[in-house]
Amino acid sequence: MRSLILSSVARIFFAIMLAGSVWVLLRGHNEPGGGFIGGLVGAAGFATLALAAGVEAARRTLVLHPVVVMGLGLFLAFVSGIPGILTDASFLTHQWGTLAGVKLSTTIVFDVGVYLVVVGGVLSFMFRLYAEDAR
């Protein structure tokens, strides 16, 4: 059943949730938050879109297949550990630095990786579940 109210606000909700999820992800650097919880919020955003506008529309908005998103996340998490090997020979030893006044670290790469794994993982079964339901 399509609800007019839901489908009208879904895009707005989606944008807010996605922005919120990125905020939670970045906040996780020093405060409660992080890739996992951010990823869940992000996935919830896509799930809302899928409920309102249909799974196909949500898939188009995600562009990549959820499993590819998951793979990308796992790959980023893997890559974030490599600098540790190159410097002091332990995987996942994170590096910190300042570039033009902005504090940077490899942990954020890992967290973005977690974020993508969670978004991809949740959506890969969520989309399927919704698609089955619509049938």
Add this chain to the structure above:
Amino acid sequence: MADASTLLVLWPVLIPIATAALTALLWSSPVAQRRVGLASLALLLVASLALTMEVMHEGVIAKQFGAWDAPFGISFVADPLSAAMIAISGILAFAVGIFALGDIKERHERAGFHPLFHGLMAGVNGAFLTGDIFNLYVWFEVMLITTLGLLVVQRGKAQIDGALKYAAMNLFGTILFLIAVALLYGATGTLNMADLARILPQMEMSPGLTASALLFLAAFGIKAGVFPLFFWLPASYHTAPIAIAALFAGLLTKVGVYAAFRVFTLMFEMEGGALREIVAVVAAMTMITGVFGAAVQWNVRRILSFHIISQIGYMLMGLAIATPVAIAGAVFYIVHHIIVKANLFLLAGAIKHAAGTDDLRKAGGLLRSHPWLAVLFLIPALSLAGLPPLSGFWAKFLVIDASLREEVWWLAAVALAVGALTLFSMSKIWMEAFWKKPALVRATPRTVPVAFVVPIALLGAVTLTIGLFADPFVEYARTATAVLVDPTDYIAAVFPGDAPVRTVETEVPVIAIEGAVE
């Protein structure tokens, strides 16, 4: 770039993780996934063998993730036992990877075969290498999730049914595992296995610790498929595609056995309490139920599934007797068994392909149509039954010899009887599939793909090598046992500094425990 040798400990986990990521990225192209996957399995094999060589020369190697020192960071430790497990699973994964070229269909690949396969290898290798008990739990979860995925890459009723049974029992097992870890942490304040190996011997066995030990035993028992917790195994293994079933048969239950050996040598003592008696009875019952379960089956893969269970009993026998000779025998047994069992599953696939059925009653005549297949079948089949000079003979000889030395006559008698019954089961497959006249004769015999024959021959060659040149392997098992029985090297590798790090803290938990008892 720092010391490359200690990095060897990380590659057996990092390579499969990176490959799982890459194959997921290549989602739209199964062909590309296949190529990347096979290349990675070759790389994994090289890395695994390199690690084993390094451990043989240098002794125990340890590595701290993120360079956080033990006991606070997560340790990865390769001692001779874990290195052997890594090497053997590297060989197995490579063989299964080749077999999959012929067995895994594109629809399986579209359901995620490649990322799941490599994810499972990461989980298995992580479980073998981790030196942290909670981290071991995490790898068990990784294995559980990827296994569930692999069980349902072929989407059918039987697969979902098998996967549900698998999930129900194994989720229960991991919960027990988690509770055991929590109790242990509550009592000792540490999760690092080397740290536990230093602390636990100084502690009295409190009720909490005893409960923890028993829960570990139950959790690993479920994983290993021991009596009476095995029913999930024959209910699920035969439903998956052959390549996947062979991988499960070779590795999954053995991770449970490995974990039991690790925990009950490094951390808990088998001596004292009723632990030895419990394990001995469980081992005997596991051997017996497995072999009788197999006797009434007619489906090749179901027969083999039940034999996994009975073979697990032999390994537990080593743990129950717990003398260095017995543990060495069990270590040898695990290595021999992983190769032989997986090979038999691959052969079951080849038999099914050649005969067009895996119901033995309908098969037949393969000796005439595929004589070389018969030869390749005899190697692992007779090895499983324990006939000399194959690897299974030495494996059985070592554990039975150990039980005779300890004068545990009844256990030795059970082991011998089960060996004879195993031979009966194998000869049943031989008679029905190879010997007897087929129900209907095919005009043109079905050829078995090269991708099937190569890994079967490869694993057969490994079995023959272990059997004919058993000496270095037995010697290696002894070295592995020496490290298990006396964990000094293991602890020294994780804590390179001479001074014990936690002199003060070690006192605290003892007091806490006494308080808990009062």
